Amino acid sequence: MEIEQLAEKYNAGASLRELGEIERVDKTTIKRRLEHGGYQLRRSGPIPGKPPKPPLSAEEEARKMKYHHGITIDEFEKIFRHQLGKCAICEKALPSNWNRGVHTDHNYKTGKVRGLLCPSCKRGIDSFNGDGGRLLLAVAYLDRPR
Numbered sequence: 001m002e003i004e005q006l007a008e009k010y011n012a013g014a015s016l017r018e019l020g021e022i023e024r025v026d027k028t029t030i031k032r033r034l035e036h037g038g039y040q041l042r043r044s045g046p047i048p049g050k051p052p053k054p055p056l057s058a059e060e061e062a063r064k065m066k067y068h069h070g071i072t073i074d075e076f077e078k079i080f081r082h083q084l085g086k087c088a089i090c091e092k093a094l095p096s097n098w099n100r101g102v103h104t105d106h107n108y109k110t111g112k113v114r115g116l117l118c119p120s121c122k123r124g125i126d127s128f129n130g131d132g133g134r135l136l137l138a139v140a141y142l143d144r145p146r
Contacts, residue, residue, distance in 0.1 A: 003037040010034060010042075013050050069104040071113050076104075079116055088115035089124070089134070089141050107146070114146055 006019055016027035023030065034041060056064065065073050080102075085094055094102050094116060103122035105114045117125065124134050 003033060003039075006030065007034060007037065007039045010039070069113070070106065070111065071104065075113070076116075079113065083116055087118040087121050089117060089121040089137050092118045092120075094118060112146065114144075115141070 001023060006023075009019060009022075010016070010030075016030045019030045020027040031041065062073050065071065065076060069076065071079075080094070080096065083094075085096065086092060087094055088105070101119060103117045103119060105117050105122060105125060106112065107114055121134070121138070125138055128135050128138070
């Protein structure tokens with residue numbers, strides 16, 4: 001498909017992913033083609049003329065929480081209150097909305113949830129990045145009984 005046709009479909013509301021499926025390439029390739037062709041890409045957010053997705057029902061939210069984090073919304077709220085709304089390692093304030101910047105940390109052997117972490121500490125737990133101070137905090141956190 002010519003770049004003009006791609007741009008026309010994109011400006012009509014097609015997503016980069018949808019265009020990638022048509023062209024049988026990934027969305028990054030489509031993005032680069034449009035940018036190199038001098039076309040302005042939309043910012044993320046609602047697409048003009050396309051109705052927004054309806055919010056999830058409470059039942060759907062609960063199912064999503066259990067699927068992604070392995071705990072119920074009640075269990076999340078209990079852990080969140082126990083941690084006083086802070087990351088279990090660095091004690092940075094966490095958003096109260098479970099699907100916005102809160103990571104559920106699991107014991108990979110038992111599958112049990114250890115606590116709630118900010119994105120930085122979750123990455124630190126996964127890789128430690130050579131930061132001894134944070135590693136010591138992580139070790140103290142991991143040694144807490146649960």
